[in-house]
Amino acid sequence: MQIKFYKYQGAGNDFVLIDNRENEVKGIDKEIVAGFCDRRFGIGGDGLMLLENEPGFDFKMVYYNADGNEGSMCGNGGRCIVAFARHLGVIADTTKFLATDGVHHAKISEAGNWVSLQMIDVADINKDGEAYILNTGSPHYVKLTANLEVKDVYNEGYAIRNNPTYKQDGININFVEKMDKGYFVRTFERGVENETYACGTGVTAVALAMAKHNHQTGTLTTPIKVLGGDLSIRFDYDGETFSNIFLEGPAELVFEGVINL
Template sequence: MNTETQPLHFYKYQGAGNDFILVDNRSLFFNSDDYEAVSKLCDRRFGIGADGLMLLQSHPEFDFEMVYYNADGMPGSMCGNGGRCIVAFAKQLRLIDRETNFLAVDGPHYAKISPEGNWVELQMINVNQINRDGEAWVLDTGSPHYVLQTQGLDTLDVYSEGKAIRNNETYGAKGINVNFVEDFGDHLFVRTFERGVEDETYACGTGVTAVALAHAAATGKHGHISTPVKVLGGNLRIDFDHHHGQFTGIFLCGPAELVFTGTR
């Protein structure tokens, strides 16, 4: 398909304010190598507007395959909220019912979805390594993340502070996603600068997952842990088990909503 000249039927989803363009590409009509077209579709002034674009494709060993692109048009690493949204999309397409196993760039994922299709609990990859960079924690939850605790997060210049860390000499051209977290006792408040979007987003699924794990490491919490997280776009929850620096059974839980459909 030439994405510039032929009509494209798309679905717009959001998960806690993290928004995505979804395309049913089981027939492989969408030219997935046309990175410029993806970038134009994600543009908020001249396109549909989104934090990223996902293709749902067939796979012989899974219910479907998730192919993800950042807003800059380039193929991205794992997107947690995108994963939750594509599960809701698969349910809408009647590919799945209450559970699914699908393939993403970081490997297989299991997820379960509410009967109404608006709440998704997505299993993330296990995390066996967590490092320090000064006062910050650094770990990979399907995408690489930098986690720094702060205060007064509601007024922090996340764009400037996050951009500087994302582009510093330590992380180079590849960069890193930067998360700032404030602990309110009964929940964590998180704001994230995302590489690929190159801006603050309303939510980042792999980011809040990284924050929850880093918080458990920093506070010495072990066993089964459930961490409520507030983001600019709403509320999420991360459930996991922590034993001796090993994080398993990690689930990113939250809403996934169809916003609208259209043809471009």
């Protein structure tokens, strides 16, 4: 069976998207997902998403990691699926949709290429040595570093992700360097098992962890540079809970086509 797909990217974080409102894709197995995401033998992507019907919501987001396993929340994926829903005519400029970590609200620009996505509230931030550990829809490890541009993110990230503490469930590793305005972030993602050009839940985790690190409270906006471009996170922090968290950035259609399922 041939199926239509769409390729989207958000700050270099790229995804294969399928409109599954008619339930054509049922019980997709991990080998097929991994094949779709393969950059040499498939379409290529950091993950695959299905847009499905869900009562009470505009749509449901079903996300698979590039390794074929169903994943936790993906922030840039969430922004891309909002742009995809707009492209399909499912939504106009605002939406409420369901993802694996719960309900999300989002707003898309009139041009359809800039998405502001509300993330889940966060209260718990723990430490592992000098690193911050928190969950922004996916689990993250956030560590300040120097000379990030030349850092061996793959090998250092791989080692932390696979150490005895995190090997079983996995964790995303974010290395952070302070810039004049905001931060530069590079991320090793579980499920992709490699460095990606951006990670939405990762930069969100960085913004929150750095606010805690710097003892900042109030309404804050944190610009973040990633390998694939620029993102922004705005949120409220009262010293205990982070709320009204929005991940903002580009989401663009790259190409579309058909592939055998």
